[in-house]
Amino acid sequence: MPHAPQPQPAHELDAAAVRTWSSLAVAALGRAREDIDAINVYPVADADTGTNLYLTAESADHALTAAFEVAARTAVPDVTDATGETSLAEAVRAYAHGALVGARGNSGTILAQLLRGVADVLGDEPAGRGPGRLLAQALTRAAESAYAAVAHPVEGTMLTVATAAARAGEAAGAAAGTAADVARAAYDGARSALAETPGQLAALGRAGVVDAGGCGLVAVLGALFQALSGQEPAAEPVRGRAVPVPQTPEPCASEDGPAYEVVYLLEASDEAVGELRPRLDRLGDSLVVVGGDGLWNVHVHVDDPGAAVEAGVAAGRPYRIRITHFGDERRRARGERTQRAVVALVPGEGLAGLCAEAGATAVLVRPGELPAVPELLDAIRRAHAREVVLLPGAAELRAAAAAAAERARADGVRVAVVPTRSAVQGLAALAVHDPDGSFDEDVVAMTAAAGATRYGELAVAERQSFTSAGICQAGDVLGLIDGDVAVIGAGLPETAEAVLERMLGSGGELVTLVLGPEVPDALAERLEAYVQHGHLAVDTVTYRGGRYSAPLLIGVE
Structure with missing residues (x-):
């Protein structure tokens, strides 16, 4: 965990202030992450909200630091000024992009969208608006865009805290306050809203805690105030029990909720994402889709993770796909670490x-x-x-x-x-x-x-080449054993049988078959019969590898 930076001198609303804000936010979330994890009961009591917010802020900070390093090496027209210093627009865009690509969990994804909303306004910097008014409008845009990104917004959450912060900031901006005045008002508004969350969301009230995501957002806004004013905000204690145990958990936080969290980055058009949202919404809950300009971060809780990824494939190009089972996290949240x-x-x-x-x-x-x-x-x-x-x-x-x-x-x-x-x-x-x-x-x-476990794999040759089994032609089926080509065949079934025979020649008790997405079930039935006929004492188990897997994987134990 990084050491907290010392309070900084007051800044104008510039790139240096954004960089200071980022470093202070990482430090504040680092100090609070374990306490925030401990009060995490909504939408899933998986004890990771503080960690997710910290890792998201850390990713944003790394991207911002990289932007400053690039600017220091070279001055680029329309991006940096003549001295090679990063502009406000470039800083906030880098900051938001880093949060988007590194967003973790529900709370981190929402934080990424909040920062994108800030960047949408501060990255424009239109003439005629003072820093205070500009920051107030940025906070309002942030709250609005975050609400729009969540499929089913719920009050008493991080969204509520963001809206209260934006309203308080708007009032200060309308009164001709400075950027520091707006940040202070937003911070105070967020703290007040956070204290009210147990009365707005039943799961929080029963557990006797404030919203974990909102608690993290208060820390981020406190860092913003400190960056712009040079004054260190009073430490914000995490209210609630050290280990919350709801008496009657909400359905989405119970064992009956979706079993998996699926997260991925997605390259897709706005139109494709518009079609993706309802499709994912039908599959599960806690749907948050953030981003824009062709790059999105998708987060959803589902029982069928393959279907959630498949929906992303239909919309565009998903990558950095993460699938997490909630079982262990729910047990850990109950104290069964x-x-x-x-x-x-x-x-x-x-x-x-x-x-x-x-x-x-x-x-x-x-x-x-x-x-x-x-x-x-x-x-x-x-x-x-x-x-x-x-x-x-x-x-x-x-x-x-x-x-x-x-x-x-x-x-x-x-x-x-x-x-x-x-x-x-x-x-x-x-x-x-x-x-x-x-x-x-x-x-x-x-x-x-x-x-x-000996391992085999079947693949299709893409071109003529020399192999350890001889010369293969494009379209030939290659049977690999322990990483080397052992068989060159014309068809998948015949080649698979030849590979199995070689692998079982030195004995074995269990054959594992993993079928690729285009391989019919009939092949598994044929191979199971082949093994049973020639090796009566050998058992066979079959799994589906799903999208991206090889045509056939074979294991012999």
Whole structure:
């Protein structure tokens, strides 16, 4: 956690003020994140609102810092002035963009939209408006755009706090107040609104807490006031019990609510997103879609994560897809904190759902798009565990997994990387995972299970090339065993049988088949019969890999 910056001298409403605001906001959320997590009961009691807000602000701060570094190296017309200093417009746009691409959870997604609303006004800087009036209008735009981004706005939440802040800021701006005056009024208005949230939302009232997202927003507005005035706001205590336990939870926070949180970035047109919203709204709840100009951040709670991602595919290009199962987070929020978690990188939506059902945090890997270290580090953080076992799932992902593990260790998390080279090895490791045993013994058992699993894959050759099995032509079916081409065939069924025969030649007790999205069920039936006929003592299990998975993955244990 970064150390809180010292109170700064008063700033005008300029790029330097935005940078100071950003650093102070990260520090304030860093100090409050655990307390905010503890009062998180709505919309899901998953104890991560403070962490999500902190990580969103951290991402925004990194983007803003990068913009300043670029401006320091070169002066660009219409972006920086003659001295290479970042303009207000460039600063707020970078700040909002960083929040958008790094938004975490429901609260972080709303914070990203609030910052985008601020950027929409301050990034324009029309003549004839003083800084105070400009900031007041920016806060109003922020609240309005956040309400518009949430499918079903609820009072007593972060949205209510944002609206109260905007109204107070507008009153100060109308009275010809300075930017600092507007920020102070917005901060005070937000604090007053936050105190009223338990009386507006039943879940908060029963738990005896204020809204967690609103509490985080008060911290962000306090940082804005400090950046513009040079005065350090009084520490805002988090009201409520240390560990809230609602007597009668709201439906959306109960065990009957949607099982998964699905989040992804989406490249799509405004028209396509307009069609996406109602489709996702029918699938689940807590729908928030923020962004614009072709880039969006989509957040929704659903029971069918594959359908939520499929809707994104129909609208445009989804990426950085994160699927989280709520079971472990709900148990942790009730005080049943899990000591150890598993993070698995998987090449398919179906596999991601399968790993999530097993209690792992799944990171979906699309073909040709290797996840970056920050994305893996975020997955480790989202696991909210003192110990994490990381399953890279492919040889080319091990370097990024090792780098993310090293950074997580610096945060105090104990991380071990089990060197899985295929998704089927990851499934084998998950099958023997023992969260109640010692960390070292668990890692050894998972490593042994993965190592004892031979893995095969079927792919279609894109061009003529030399392989370890000979020359293949475009369109040939390639059967890979342990990463090397072992069979070149003309059809998927025949090649799969040849690969199975070779893999079972050295023995085996269980065959795992993972079918790609275009592979018919008939192939699985044929391969199961083939195994049963030639190897009576070998069992077979079949899964659907879903979109982005290979035509066929095979594991033999």
